[in-house]
Amino acid sequence: MQKTKLPQPYGLRLEMILAKGFSADEALKLIRRNDAAELREKVNPETAWESFLEYANAHEEAIEAAVRNGYEFPFLTIGGIRNLLFIKFGKSEERDYRFRDGRIERLRLTRPELESLRKRVPDYWRFAETGTEVGRSEETVEISIMLA
Template sequence: MPIVKLPQPYALRLEMLRAKGYSKPEIAEIVERNNEAELEGLVDTVVNWEGFMTYSTEHKETLLSAINDGYQFSFITFGGIQNLLRIKFNKLEGEDYDIVESTFQNVMLSAEQFQLFRFLVPNHWKMSVFPYNSENGEERARVHVNIRLQ
């Protein structure tokens, strides 16, 4: 079965639901109910959920497959990377990484987090990985993310 590709806005909203601790079956039920007011109450009142609801109606099977079987971003912008780092990995600019020109530098992720990040993010982003061992011996990956110029 091919990997589902989701547009950035809908993938990030799906990650918002996951970040709130909802399980796959709970998220699927929320999507099935297709209630914008419910999403605002459960997740975020500031975020506009209307587009997600429309996408859910028009692409319900794709979205349910993404929830249950995983997905990749079809395309993600620089701002989308920032949001993904914040929403999914609880990483903030200035605290957990730096931005220099068009590069995310010193993003600290566990090996497992990095593998998930690499899977989610399309190949138009080039990632340089440097091994890192913390003082307590925990292995992590230091990830520098650069956009690949084509």
């Protein structure tokens, strides 16, 4: 099955919705109501939702496939990766990783988080494992992310 591809701005907005804990059906209903004010109220008051809603209306099948089956970014900047880490996993620079010379270093993720990230990030980004730690609940992997 071919992966659904979402442009960076729309994928990040979709992640904002999903990060609020909405189920797939709830997220799709929220998007289909086409109400930017509701999205500001329920998801993020500082985000401009109008262009996302225009995209979602024009690409309804892609949005539904992305919500239900996942997606990938066809193009993603390092800033986009940093935003994705914050939105999806609550990871922030200096607290959870270092950003140096256009690369992310010392980022710690669980294996499921790492796999989720890899599924979304284009292949021109390389993930290098720099360490592994087995904790009480899950294995944590330390990685660096850089251009391939």
